[in-house]
Amino acid sequence: MIIWVNEQIDPSGMIHACIACCDETQAQDCHESFKKTLTEQQRANGWVAQLRQVDSWDEVPVNALKLN
Numbered sequence: 001m002i003i004w005v006n007e008q009i010d011p012s013g014m015i016h017a018c019i020a021c022c023d024e025t026q027a028q029d030c031h032e033s034f035k036k037t038l039t040e041q042q043r044a045n046g047w048v049a050q051l052r053q054v055d056s057w058d059e060v061p062v063n064a065l066k067l068n
Contacts, residue, residue: 011046018064
């Protein structure tokens, strides 16, 4: 099973938003939304929107919104 994890991360590495799901299309849509909501100032300061894959729900950050 592949779990897609979307994260908005500040320059210090702190996760400010996280959504995890098993549907690749839904994950891609969420990732695009996360990228669009970052302001130019946030990007300039080093904020990133990251999409990654994990193999287990145990690897998903505890504060994530988990969608099945």
